Amino acid sequence: MKLTVYDLNNNPVSEVEVSDSNFAVEVRSHLHHEAVRHYLVGKRQGTHATLNRRRVSGSTRKLYKQKGVGRARHGSTNAPNFVGGGIAFGPNPRDYSYKLSKKFRRSALRSALSEKITQGGIKVINAFEVTAPKTKTALATLLKLGTDRALVVDLDNEKLSLSVRNLERAKFADLTGVNVYTVLRYDSVVITVQALKALDGVLSK
Secondary structure, three states, X not given: XXXXXXXXXXXXXXXXXXXXXXXXXXXXXXXXXXXXXXXXXXXXXXXXXOOOOOOOOOOOOOOOOOOOOOOOOOXXXXXXXXXXXXXXXXXXXOOOOOOOOHHHHHHHXXXXXXXXXXXXXXXXXXXXXXXOOOHHHHHHHHHHOOOOXXXXXXXXXXXXXXXXXXXXXXXXXOHHHOOHHHHHHOOEEEEEHHHHHHHHHHHOO
């Protein structure tokens, strides 16, 4: 399939051809769901914790004799049934991430990109050159391209990355930062021709 290439003034200048097998596949939303879930749980710190009976601060002395006092058998006030005691079955630090095969992740990304193209949410530009890092310039350019809520994708463009960094409704990503979550989160994907070709090559593997 062919996509129209625009300049930074939103004027069509040429066309670029990409693989139908990567950008014109059947949209399968269940793949999106699993890929987004995999991304989000991988970002969880998992540092939640409570003080259990072993960790709570308190005396370990046995309260009274085991037998002959007519009371329940207790060994320490650190037990969960005492006020100020440990928490029973509380959360412990854990790693929430899980593995998702590379084949699955690529299939989900193909589906997400295909959906974006169907919705007119991918804008291909010939280049996104900035003379100096400047947020105001990046925002003005995105507004010319018809969106301010966009995922901006380019290769080795540090000045553009610094320009977009402070925009609340936009995000810069290199090739490794393009995933289902970031593609679906923003209304548009503004991508340069060289980044598009590189992405097409990665998805074709």
